[in-house]
Amino acid sequence: MTNPIFAFVANLGSRVSLRRSFLFLAIGMGFTAALSAHATSVGAFNVSGTVILTDNSFFWSTNTINSPTTGIYAGTSGSSVTIGNLNAYVVGTQFPAQSFVSFGNSLSNLDINFIVAGLDGAGQCTATPAPGQICTPTGSPFNFQNTGGAGSSVSWDFSGLSANGLDAWTGEFTSQFNIPYQTLLAVLDSGGAFKESYSGSFIVDSIPSPTPEPSSLLLFCTGLLGLAVVIRRKLCQ
Numbered sequence: 001m002t003n004p005i006f007a008f009v010a011n012l013g014s015r016v017s018l019r020r021s022f023l024f025l026a027i028g029m030g031f032t033a034a035l036s037a038h039a040t041s042v043g044a045f046n047v048s049g050t051v052i053l054t055d056n057s058f059f060w061s062t063n064t065i066n067s068p069t070t071g072i073y074a075g076t077s078g079s080s081v082t083i084g085n086l087n088a089y090v091v092g093t094q095f096p097a098q099s100f101v102s103f104g105n106s107l108s109n110l111d112i113n114f115i116v117a118g119l120d121g122a123g124q125c126t127a128t129p130a131p132g133q134i135c136t137p138t139g140s141p142f143n144f145q146n147t148g149g150a151g152s153s154v155s156w157d158f159s160g161l162s163a164n165g166l167d168a169w170t171g172e173f174t175s176q177f178n179i180p181y182q183t184l185l186a187v188l189d190s191g192g193a194f195k196e197s198y199s200g201s202f203i204v205d206s207i208p209s210p211t212p213e214p215s216s217l218l219l220f221c222t223g224l225l226g227l228a229v230v231i232r233r234k235l236c237q
Contacts, residue, residue, distance in 0.1 A: 039205050041070075041071060041203075041206075042206055043069070043073040043204055044203045045066075046066040047064065048063070048064055049061060049063035051173075052193050053188075053193060053194055054192075055188045056088050057085065062080075063080065064080055064081070065078065065081055073107070076103070081101055082101070084100050086112070090115065092117035097111040097160060098112060098113075099111055099163070100158070108163050109162070110162055112158055114160060115156075118140050120134040120136040122137055122138050129150065131146050131148050132146060133181075137185065149178075151176065157173070158171045165207075167204050170202070172200065175199075176197075177194070
């Protein structure tokens with residue numbers, strides 16, 4: 001398909017000098033490049049496995065990619081991945097990137113540099129267990145919720161960059177328990193740990209191209225202004 005900007009410049013070339021036509025062609029190319037500088041979806045995948053949680057660490061094992069998988073991850077369903085352990089994690093503050101998800105093939109590994117703080121607040125963390133209660137212990141990434149039947153669930157979110165620095169990712173994890181979260185918190189507070197299956201969903205997007213420098217934008221806008229002036233003069237002749 002013919003680029004409308006180039007078609008416009010070519011038509012204009014029959015009415016103005018060759019030198020100016022080349023100038024406008026360059027402007028059109030710059031405009032096209034500016035429009036293309038945006039993020040695009042790289043893909044998404046689900047993962048499940050086993051996680052051991054303590055008061056300040058995550059230990060992962062038996063992690064497997066599950067359908068649906070999209071983009072560059074299509075066809076990876078059923079393959080194993082390695083998820084790195086996190087010790088003494090920092091919540092709500094960006095930290096130096098460390099290796100997190102390794103695919104063991106040509107896909108770029110994912111590094112982690114941010115753990116999202118939980119959102120539910122600590123108001124109901126010590127309440128008598130009841131369905132519908134929510135809780136985030138102070139300084140924790142966990143969003144706990146008591147479900148029906150004296151069970152509970154927990155969710156947490158991570159984010160980071162691909163190892164090649166080209167993509168950004170977010171991951172949301174959930175796990176289910178057959179006891180209230182107040183019982184789980186008592187285990188953590190006493191220095192214990194709990195082990196349970198989990199599921200996670202990753203979304204990976206390309207990082208947008210850098211924004212043009214102000215001087216480049218000024219030159220671009222000046223060129224467009226000159227183009228408008230020439231067109232007006234030609235039309236008035």
